[in-house]
Amino acid sequence: MPFSEAAQRELQEIIQRYPDKRSAMLPALAIAQREQGYLTPEAYRWVAEALDTSPTWVASVASFYTMLRKEPAGRYLIQVCTNLSCSLLGAKPLLDHLRQRLGIDVGETTPDGLFTLTTVECLGSCATAPVMQVNDRYYEQLTPERIDEILAGLRREAGTCGDDRTAEGHS
């Protein structure tokens, strides 16, 4: 899939901000992921060409970051923090609740392609644990009831419940 003109323009604008093009690596990868949903070999080539480096180098940088996806994911990528603060405040039962509600295990995507469930190490919001991230949004101080509301909101947002109210949350 080719990259859009808007993405090309955005990338060129970002590159102008840095004395060394390669410093634009992470924003460039974020644009590529936004365009394609995850990082493909084509994305690595696109970024490498723009930054005057090699696709292998780009892929090696991407490999350090869990927020850069190397596999296709559902429309909503749910990342549940299972690190210490979140675990102490119930991350495991919340994860079980999500598995039960979505009918999938960690690492799987719902058959309708809507949700992918993953776990991550600390999301950097330990004071508001337990926390999960859905795409770019954080959801904090989670409870099973709150998770049900969030899933319902996301389904409405996706138009699978005939209601177009926007799911809440913050980035």
Ligand code: FES
């Ligand atoms: S331990 Fe979950 S956000 Fe830090």
